[in-house]
Amino acid sequence: MPPNVPIPILLVDDFALWRQKLTSLLQGQASLQIVGEAESGRDAIEKAQLLQPDLILLDIGLPDMSGVRVAERIYQLSPKSKIIFVTQHDDAELANLVTVNGVHGYLLKQYIDRKELLSAITAVLCGKRCICKQLRCC
Numbered sequence: 001m002p003p004n005v006p007i008p009i010l011l012v013d014d015f016a017l018w019r020q021k022l023t024s025l026l027q028g029q030a031s032l033q034i035v036g037e038a039e040s041g042r043d044a045i046e047k048a049q050l051l052q053p054d055l056i057l058l059d060i061g062l063p064d065m066s067g068v069r070v071a072e073r074i075y076q077l078s079p080k081s082k083i084i085f086v087t088q089h090d091d092a093e094l095a096n097l098v099t100v101n102g103v104h105g106y107l108l109k110q111y112i113d114r115k116e117l118l119s120a121i122t123a124v125l126c127g128k129r130c131i132c133k134q135l136r137c138c
Contacts, residue, residue, distance in 0.1 A: 006033035007125065010053040012044040012070070013086070014063050018109065022057055022086070025114045032121070041065035049077040055121060060087040060094075071103055082124050086112065095131050105130040 009032055011019045019037050026032050036051050038044035041062045048056060056074065060067035071083050084105030085095075095106040104124040107116065111134050120130040 006031055007055060008033055008035040008051065008053040010034075010036045010038065010044070010047055010051060010056045010081075012038045012041075012056060012062070012067075013059040014039045014061075015059075018059075022117075025112070025117050029118070041067070041070040044070050045073050045077065048074040048081060052078050053081055055125065056081050056083045057086050058083050060085050060089055068103075075102055084120055084124055084130070090134065092131075104128075107132045108134055 009026070011022050011034060013019050013022070016039070019039075023034060026034065032055075035053055036047045038047050039062075041064045044056070044058065044062070058067050058071060062070065067085060067087070071085075074081055074083065082104045083102075084107060085103055086107045086109060088109050090108050090110070105120045107120055107130075111132060116132065120132075123130040
């Protein structure tokens with residue numbers, strides 16, 4: 001991707017206020033562009049296939065299907081997309097399992113701030129995996 005083109009991001013969470021919070025945390029970052037939002041697993045899969053975003057911020061607890069299943073399907077339809085789970089599930093074993101199975105990052109909603117989110121995005125876009133610091137010690 002040319003250096004001046006913003007990185008397209010898809011936000012996936014069933015809670016509209018949380019999507020708004022993520023939007024506000026990313027606001028002012030010229031290198032990042034939110035290209036779509038989804039509130040269900042099926043909607044996320046459709047939008048990922050249509051938009052082919054470079055990055056997807058995905059909740060695990062969606063109303064119609066597990067975020068893990070959504071991620072598996074997205075990787076089939078949009079293989080270049082990198083996924084960071086943004087979730088309330090503070091389970092180190094789950095975080096390690098999903099990152100081993102292809103998900104690039106795992107952040108906890110209850111601890112996320114602008115600095116941590118941007119750091120995770122940078123790491124993932126550089127090809128690294130990122131688990132939030134609250135789980136890394138577990």
